[in-house]
Structure formats: C-alpha cells, structure tokens
Amino acid sequence: MAGGRPRAFDADAALDRALEVFWRQGYEGTSLSDLTTALGINRPSLYAAFGNKDELFAKALNRYISGPGACASVALEAPTTREVVERMVDCAIELTAGTDTPSGCLTVNSVHACGPNSASARDAALAYRKAGEAALRRRFEQASDLPEGYEPGTLARLVHTITDGIAVQAASGRTRDELRQVADLALNALLP
Amino acid sequence: MAGGRPRAFDADAALDRALEVFWRQGYEGTSLSDLTTALGINRPSLYAAFGNKDELFAKALNRYISGPGACASVALEAPTTREVVERMVDCAIELTAGTDTPSGCLTVNSVHACGPNSASARDAALAYRKAGEAALRRRFEQASDLPEGYEPGTLARLVHTITDGIAVQAASGRTRDELRQVADLALNALLP
C-alpha cells in the first residue's frame, strides 16, 4: 500500500472556483472547458477528484449551502419572528447582490436549468430549496409571537417567495442598496 | 417578380410552438433539433422563416409578452393602486402556474441564461423586464391613492420582486392555489 504521486492542486480551493463559475454562469452555461481553465487543472484530474460534471455541481452546491448560503439557516436562530424574517431577507440580499460574489442565487438559477441534460442539477437544487423552506416553516410553527391570522406554512412560503424574487432582481442587475429599500418596505408592511 | 413555392407550414403556429419549447426548457436548454421537431419543419425552413436561434428566441419572447404575458400591461389600467397590484400578482400566478402552459416565466428564466452564448437572449429578456418595471413605476407615480410613505419606484420594485418570486416558486413546482394563499397574505399586508 503506497501513496502515489501527490496531487498538484488544492482540491478545496478548486471546488471554490468551480462554485464561482457555476454561480456566475449557471449549470447549463458552464462547460467542462470553462471549469478546467477556471480550476487550473486538466480534465482527467477534474474527473479523478470530483467525478463527472453532475457530481462536481452537486459538491459545489453543497459548498454553496454550507458556505455563503449558511446565513439562511443561521437566521432561523433569531429570537423573534420578525428578526428571523429580517435576517433571512438580509441574507438573501447579501448573498445575491454582494459585490465579492456573482449576482443571483445558485439554487434559483439552477431551478431554471430545465434542458434535457440538466435534470440532476435541477433536482439537487430543488431538494435544497424544499428543505430550506420546510425548516423555515417549522421555525414559524414553533414561534410564540406569530401575528394573528398568519399561518406558518404560508408565511414561510411568502418569505421564500420574496427571497427568490430578490435573487432574480439581483441577477437582473439590481444593486444591494435598491434591494434594501424594497426589503424595508416589505418588512414594515408584513411585520410592522 | 414571381412568388415562389408556398411554405408548407403556418409560421404563426410554428412560432407558438417555439415559444412553448423555450418556455419549458429555457434558451440554453433548447437545441435546434428540439425546435425543428417541435415545429415539425426542418432546419433550412426554420432559418428562412425566423433567422437564427437568437432571432427566433427574440420573436418568441415578443409573442410571450404580447400574448400570455399581456395581462401584466393590462393590469396597469386598473383604477386603484390596490387593484393594479392585485391584478399584477394574479397575472403572475396565472402566467407561471397555469395548467395549460409551462411552469415559470420565460423572462425570469432567460435572465438566468448566463452562459457565454446566451448574451443576446438574456439581454432581450432584461430589456422587457426593465420596460415593464418602468411602466409600473410610472403608473404608481400618477396614482393619487398611494398610501403615505410609499414611494412609487420602491413599490414598483417590490411588486416586481414578488412577481419574480412567484415565477421562481412556480418553476419549482408550487401550485396555483398555494401561490394564491401567498399572494393574499402579501397583498393584505402591503395594501390592507
């Protein structure tokens, strides 16, 4: 049992770069050549380290959720309903309209990859989205300060709808400050 | 001056089918082979009638805006601010979660086509989106019943954000009835 030739690149850093490419160009808009040039490695190394394109996307999506997108699950820990929603929306704005990262949301983008060869990427994104919304609903179900007439499931869906909308707006070029105004208006109307 | 061989297909009906394919699969997810089989014509006929893939997409997008998406501009004619928003949101739900048409919104989908060869499709979608939002803002600017503290531009952006979110939710599989509940909650909070 010997350990062969050491790999000449940092797999973690490479995955980060893959995430950035998928985030900017989407699953369908990213080719293997785009990936190999961005990662600075050649094709066989990519396949040996990450599997095929679908698996690499799945790993990048994983990193997206647990890295820059982690604020969404952290937001659930806020004490009040209002603060949960507030942090959730703030997270969406920073994530999708931040200046250091591509515009838009990777999961929202991937939902719209509906070509015949994109089913696996789309399904992976849908699974994360579904789980995220279920967690938000559970958080509201356990809340004691939910305003009268607000159903947990419906509120969760509305918040998710708004953060999705923010992602689309960010992908359309809307700036962070513009989205903050929109978010303030929505928040003050929804949970005054 | 003679009129050559008559074309063997209905160009209008073909364009409708092209729209449906782009709507369901997105610009990047739709190949020329998908189009020719869906339209029932062969490649040279498609190119002679509609130009290249980009031009066909532009024409399909045009038809989308002036056909099923026309409810968005009709909504602006409603008498009150509340009704404008109400119809706008209803339009988004019917358009993106209707049972006779593909799920999701073509312009929202196309914004997420950000591969290197999709710039023209993306730009066309962005132009329509920008124009639609400007029209909504102008409608609110001329409104006399705008609630106090509501800025026309911000409200227009929020409504657009919500309709975008609805489109994403519809593309994710959410049903029309679920979206109606979400829309009701949002509307009652925003314009009680």
Place this chain on the structure above:
DNA sequence: CCAGTTGTGTACCGATCGGTATGAAACTAG
C-alpha cells in the same frame, strides 16, 4: 412552354460538448 423565385429535404460543415484511453511522472513501501 419557359425563366425566375422561393421553399423543402438531405446531407453536410467546423466547433464544441461531456467523457476517457494511454503512457509518462512522482510519490511510498520494501
């Protein structure tokens, strides 16, 4: 009939797609 024009069908173009075979290079264990 003929000439001119326009659409149709087939068969093809170079480029790129995702994915891989192959052999040399770089390491570890003995």
Place this chain on the structure above:
DNA sequence: CTAGTTTCATACCGATCGGTACACAACTGG
C-alpha cells in the same frame, strides 16, 4: 535500487451543437 500506486498531460472518442450548401420541388409571370 525495484514494485506498486496515484496523478498528470496529451491526445483522442462519439455525439451533439448551431448553421449552411446544394439540388430539387412548387409556385407565378410571361
């Protein structure tokens, strides 16, 4: 050193991509 193992680099695979050349069919005006 050698044997075994893993990675790297090149070069390639069939399939599909968007787009087109070309010959023939179907029409109109004379």
